[in-house]
Amino acid sequence: xxxxxxxxxxxxxxxxxxxxxxxxxxxxxxxxxxxxxxxxxxxxxxxxxxxxxxxxxxxxxxxxxxxxxxxxxxxxxxxxxxxxxxxxxxxxxxxxxxxxxxxxxxxxxxxxxxxxxxxxxxxxxxxxxxxxxxxxxxxxxxxxxxxxxxxxxxxxxxxxxxxxxxxxxxxxxxxxxxxxxxxxxxxxxxxxxxxxxxxxxxxxxxxxxxxxxxxxxxxxxxxxxxxxxxxxxxxxxxxxxxxxxxxxxxxxxxxxxxxxxxxxxxxxxxxxxxxxxxxxxxxxxxxxxxxxxxxxxxxxxxxxxxxxxxxxxxxxxxxxxxxxxxxxxxxxxxxxxxxxxxxxxxxxxxxxxxxxxxxxxxxxxxxxxxxxxxxxxxxxxxxxxxxxxxxxxxxxxxxxxxxxxxxxxxxxxxxxxxxxxxxxxxxxxxxxxxxxxxxxxxxxxxxxxxxxxxxxxxxxxxxxxxxxxxxxxxxxxxxx
Ligand code: BGP
Numbered sequence: 001x002x003x004x005x006x007x008x009x010x011x012x013x014x015x016x017x018x019x020x021x022x023x024x025x026x027x028x029x030x031x032x033x034x035x036x037x038x039x040x041x042x043x044x045x046x047x048x049x050x051x052x053x054x055x056x057x058x059x060x061x062x063x064x065x066x067x068x069x070x071x072x073x074x075x076x077x078x079x080x081x082x083x084x085x086x087x088x089x090x091x092x093x094x095x096x097x098x099x100x101x102x103x104x105x106x107x108x109x110x111x112x113x114x115x116x117x118x119x120x121x122x123x124x125x126x127x128x129x130x131x132x133x134x135x136x137x138x139x140x141x142x143x144x145x146x147x148x149x150x151x152x153x154x155x156x157x158x159x160x161x162x163x164x165x166x167x168x169x170x171x172x173x174x175x176x177x178x179x180x181x182x183x184x185x186x187x188x189x190x191x192x193x194x195x196x197x198x199x200x201x202x203x204x205x206x207x208x209x210x211x212x213x214x215x216x217x218x219x220x221x222x223x224x225x226x227x228x229x230x231x232x233x234x235x236x237x238x239x240x241x242x243x244x245x246x247x248x249x250x251x252x253x254x255x256x257x258x259x260x261x262x263x264x265x266x267x268x269x270x271x272x273x274x275x276x277x278x279x280x281x282x283x284x285x286x287x288x289x290x291x292x293x294x295x296x297x298x299x300x301x302x303x304x305x306x307x308x309x310x311x312x313x314x315x316x317x318x319x320x321x322x323x324x325x326x327x328x329x330x331x332x333x334x335x336x337x338x339x340x341x342x343x344x345x346x347x348x349x350x351x352x353x354x355x356x357x358x359x360x361x362x363x364x365x366x367x368x369x370x371x372x373x374x375x376x377x378x379x380x381x382x383x384x385x386x387x388x389x390x391x392x393x394x395x396x397x398x399x400x401x402x403x404x405x406x407x408x409x410x411x412x413x414x415x416x417x418x419x420x421x422x423x424x425x426x427x428x429x430x431x432x433x434x435x436x437x438x439x440x441x442x443x444x445x446x447x448x449x450x451x452x453x454x455x456x457x458x459x460x461x462x463x464x465x466x467x468x469x470x471x472x473x474x475x476x477x478x479x480x
Contacts, residue, residue, distance in 0.1 A: 005413060005476040010124065010420055012084035013077060013427025013444070014378050016176065018060050018133035020430040021090060023067035027106035030096025032133035033144075033192055034060040037201075039436040039451065042350055045200045046436035048188055057453050059431045059438070060133075064447040065457050066428070070114050072459060073428050076445050078121035080465060081472035085123050086377055086423045087114070088131035088176065091157055098135030098153045103160040111161075115168035125169050126377070126423065128241065129158060129225070131176035132433060134192040144192020145181075145214030148298075151221040158225040166233050173314060173377070174222035177243035179271040181215040183336050189433065191215065208291040216295050219274045223308025237311045240275035241377060243336050244268055244315040244366070246358040250324035250340050260323040267337060269369070276313055276370045278306040312420065313370055316378030317405075320345070320358035335434075350382055350440060356404035363412035363419060373418045378425040379405055382432065382440040385462065393446050393462040402464070403479045410476060424468075428459065444468050 018034035025031075033048075039057045040046030049056070066073055066087075077085055091098060093107035118125050134144055142149055180186030184206040187193045191214035197204060226238040247263045249256040265283050273281040279302070288295060321332060321339025330341045333351040345353040359379070367374060381401035385393050402424060413419050426442030429449070438451050444465040449455035470478050 005410065006420075007475075009475060010084040010126075010375065010422070011472040011476075012082040012086065012123070012126070012421065012423040013080075014086035014126075014423035014425050015066065015088075015427065015430060016128065016131040016133075016433075017066075017088045017090035017093070018063075018131065019426075019433060020063050020066045020087075020428070022061060022063040022065040024058075024061040026067065027093070027110065028096060028104045029090065029107060030092035030098075031136045032060075032090065032092045033136055033139060033188060033194070034133045036136055037188070037436060040201075041437055041451070042435055042440075045202045047200050048194060048198060048204075050196070050198050059436050059453070062449075062453070064428060064430050064449055067110070069457065069459065071117055073445070074114075074117045074121060074123065076459065076461070076465075077123060077427065080444065080469045082123050083472075084126050084171075084421055084423060085118055086126040086128065088128035088133070089161055090133055091130060092133065092135045094160060095135065095153070095157055097137035098150075098157070099137065099141070101156070103164075108160070108164050111165065112168070115165060119168065124171065126171040126173070126421075127165075127169050128173045128176045129161070130154070130174070132189045134190075139192045139195055143195040143210060145217050146191070146193050146210045148217055151217050151224065154221040155224055155228070158228065162229060162233060162236070170235060171237050171239065172229065173239045173241045174225055174275075174310075175218055176241050177316060177336070178215070178218055178222070178240065178275070179242050179267060180336055181211050181218065182266050182270060184211075185336055187211055191218070209293050212288065212291065212293045213295060215271070216297065216301075219271075220301050220304050222275060223278075223304045226308035226310060227304070239312045239314045239375070240272065240310045242268065242272050242313070242315045244317050244362050245335065245337055246317075246320035246355065246362050247339065248320060248322050248342065250322040250326070250329065250342075253325070255325045256323060259325050263323050263337075272313065272366070272370065274305055275310050276372060278309040280305075310372075312373040312375060313366060314375040314377040315362075315366070316425070317359050317362055317376055318379060318425075319348075319352040320355040321353060348381055349384060350435075352382070354381070354401060356408040359405050360408040360412045360415070363409065363417045364415055367417040373420045375419070375421040375423070376409065377421075377423045379422070380425040380442040382442055384439055385441050385446060387446065387460075391460055393460070395462045395464050398442075398462070398464045399467045402468070406471065406476055406479055
């Protein structure tokens with residue numbers, strides 16, 4: 001039998017402000033890109049609007065209202081035994097347009113209350129500095145991260161929150177799923193390179209030049225923030241966050257093998273290599289050439305990247321995909337990228353292929369390459385939940401998904417991987433990033449909120465809540 005999890009393993013859950021907090025215009029908060037996104041469904045994509053349409057639902061605006069429920073939510077996390085809670089700070093709560101020189105005190109005070117509440121329950125905060133909610137004013141000003149000035153705006157934001165929360169927060173992640181910027185869809189979620197765009201998120205014009213330039217600016221901003229943190233707050237632990245997608249060759253045809261390697265270079269390694277190793281990977285030039293991209297760099301950028309490498313590597317893992325050169329094979333959807341259907345795997349109701357062993361494989365691949373502590377900061381099953389007449393929710397499918405992934409993490413630990421924590425996604429139900437739905441639920445805690453915007457926002461425990469509590473109590477030994 002595999003060895004267990006190390007002592008002090010950080011069990012918990014993960015959320016993001018734009019999908020969880022709501023209160024989008026409360027206490028001086030400005031509008032983020034996510035506040036300009038309408039609801040959608042699996043089959044009908046969400047839209048970005050420049051102005052706000054009367055009568056249209058913008059789900060991030062209320063989300064599931066952590067802003068007014070944080071005490072109750074944190075009490076539920078404490079009941080499950082969380083050691084760590086991943087949340088993000090809403091940039092526009094602190095700097096409403098991203099460009100102010102002084103932070104918004106009411107915004108800062110909110111996170112003081114949240115961190116104090118977590119500390120009171122002995123829960124360690126893990127803070128994502130930027131999670132899919134760039135200030136919309138920066139999209140209008142400089143096409144989001146394509147504008148180099150965003151580096152300074154971001155650093156101003158980092159300095160303000162580091163200073164304010166230095167005694168309350170130790171673990172920081174500079175950008176959520178920074179590699180979203182390597183994919184067309186990342187323009188809205190992450191790089192904000194959507195100036196003047198209005199319409200379905202699937203119709204965003206593909207502009208690799210803007211995205212890869214924006215990514216360069218994010219890399220420099222991340223590195224400078226890490227360097228600054230190391231110099232001023234040596235107690236901080238600074239991490240990167242990558243959407244990791246295990247991509248298998250569909251067959252042993254060498255063309256498929258090479259293709260899978262190429263896709264992983266772009267999606268999985270390009271960003272991690274910069275943030276962990278401190279330099280662009282050897283294959284970067286090939287990618288730029290093939291995508292017709294020329295990166296404008298300034299003196300000092302290369303040095304900054306080298307000096308601002310992260311202390312630990314975190315990633316989201318939901319699924320794997322297969323890669324083939326055969327265009328006749330059936331495709332599948334996935335987190336940020338799709339691929340080819342793998343005949344050995346089942347899929348979720350949203351078409352994401354379920355592959356626990358792929359998590360063990362990924363942990364080994366990542367650790368072999370970087371040799372620094374790893375944390376799985378998102379994982380989980382987006383599923384429809386049914387509330388029974390007595391109010392109970394029997395989510396055995398979610399328990400099964402999580403159990404199988406935890407078993408594979410345990411195997412990876414036995415393989416020798418230095419895994420320090422696990423925070424399943426959307427521990428309390430929240431809005432889906434890809435579709436804007438409520439129906440795609442991940443939580444241990446159910447929230448009475450529905451796709452049409454109705455609901456009381458009342459919280460209740462699903463079966464998985466009690467199960468996960470046992471998992472944490474036993475440090476991952478009891479998965480029954
Ligand atoms: C990741 C994001 C999260 C989250 C998750 C699940 O890409 O970091 O913000 O939403 O995916 O995705 P979805 O909500 O689309 O099911």
